[in-house]
Amino acid sequence: MPVGEAELLRALHDEHAAALQNFVVRLTNGDRARAEDVVQETLLRAWKNPKVLDQSAGSARAWLFTVARRIVIDDWRARRSRPEVITAEPPEQRVDDLASRVVDRALIDTAVAALSAEHRAVLRETYLRGASVSQAAQALGIPPGTVKSRTHYALHALRATLEQMGALS
Amino acid sequence: MTGEDRFAHLDAAYVLGTLDTDERREFAAHLSECDDCAASVASLEEVGRLLGSASPEAFADDAIQYEPSDLLLPRLLSAVREQRRRRRWLVSGAAVLAAACLVLVTTLLVRTTNSTPSSPAGHPLAMTAVVDSPVSASAEVTAVSWGTKITLHCSYESSFDYPPGATYDLVVTDRQGSSQTLGSWQVTPGKQISYPSGTALTKDQIASISITTGSGTALLRLKL
Numbered sequence A: 001m002p003v004g005e006a007e008l009l010r011a012l013h014d015e016h017a018a019a020l021q022n023f024v025v026r027l028t029n030g031d032r033a034r035a036e037d038v039v040q041e042t043l044l045r046a047w048k049n050p051k052v053l054d055q056s057a058g059s060a061r062a063w064l065f066t067v068a069r070r071i072v073i074d075d076w077r078a079r080r081s082r083p084e085v086i087t088a089e090p091p092e093q094r095v096d097d098l099a100s101r102v103v104d105r106a107l108i109d110t111a112v113a114a115l116s117a118e119h120r121a122v123l124r125e126t127y128l129r130g131a132s133v134s135q136a137a138q139a140l141g142i143p144p145g146t147v148k149s150r151t152h153y154a155l156h157a158l159r160a161t162l163e164q165m166g167a168l169s
Numbered sequence B: 001m002t003g004e005d006r007f008a009h010l011d012a013a014y015v016l017g018t019l020d021t022d023e024r025r026e027f028a029a030h031l032s033e034c035d036d037c038a039a040s041v042a043s044l045e046e047v048g049r050l051l052g053s054a055s056p057e058a059f060a061d062d063a064i065q066y067e068p069s070d071l072l073l074p075r076l077l078s079a080v081r082e083q084r085r086r087r088r089w090l091v092s093g094a095a096v097l098a099a100a101c102l103v104l105v106t107t108l109l110v111r112t113t114n115s116t117p118s119s120p121a122g123h124p125l126a127m128t129a130v131v132d133s134p135v136s137a138s139a140e141v142t143a144v145s146w147g148t149k150i151t152l153h154c155s156y157e158s159s160f161d162y163p164p165g166a167t168y169d170l171v172v173t174d175r176q177g178s179s180q181t182l183g184s185w186q187v188t189p190g191k192q193i194s195y196p197s198g199t200a201l202t203k204d205q206i207a208s209i210s211i212t213t214g215s216g217t218a219l220l221r222l223k224l
């Protein structure tokens, strides 16, 4: 294989493999080996698709997340539509509903887990645990004003991450 | 609003509903007169909604970061090498087979064109080669109450040196251009197989049906 192509593959891997793995593991019920197969297939498809590689890193990532999710969903569908399970009722609808819920959860979990520990902590106290601003300030040992501004930075960081992943409409 | 906006950092707490009542009311009033804050709130609304479906574990202090194993990169590199080798081999091997396939495909095409130009349900339609390959196939596409039944009839050149464990996928593409894989099967050199499958798409919604290699290269296609 020409040197340039090996470099390209290595760059794709270094830039996106970890982010993809974090997402796909959450779609495979924690099956890391299966997730890694999906990540491999996703990166190979990108490598075969020069248009993707020409994009900025941000939009390339959105493409990769979309492809990874499609590979997993196609696999779910294929399991459902093997000849022996074809019946008089369409299995697709149930699979689609479930799939979109599972995908949404995997996307948001991946993005939350990728936040800095400080940002995660402020969302955990105020949003998840429902603490008031002053309760959260006490739990985190920071002034109430900082709780509010940190929530601001945390949510905007989360939005940027989700956007990169192609998770926002 | 110019200069320091003392409300500018309240957008997120407002969206998440974590402000106390007084501040919430004050900020809501400010929103009606400050485009910046209103835009900022709007930009966070979808994030706020998605956050509602997050798992509590994702917020943990030591939220798990999954790393792909050290084997991924070597596997990627060898997969690419393997594909290059196979592509070369497909092209060279296919020269010999092209003639045979072409005859078969042409025969089927002629037969279907003559007998059933409007392709009613149940008649096998020949799939057209996208690249030269040692496989030929026809498909029966039948509208049924739950969607569309698709039965493939495939035959493989026996003299061809298939990669061990080679599999093919059946893929349908709808008129919006999105594809789904209906299933996959193992190549059985020299044999004919019938592969029944189906989709919830109606026959009208299907733009094409393809047979692809396990790695996604389309070999044969039928446009509907």
Ligand SMILES: [Zn+2]
Pocket (backbone or CB within 6 Å): B001, B005, B007, B008, B030, B034, B036, B037, B038
């Ligand atoms: Zn404002």
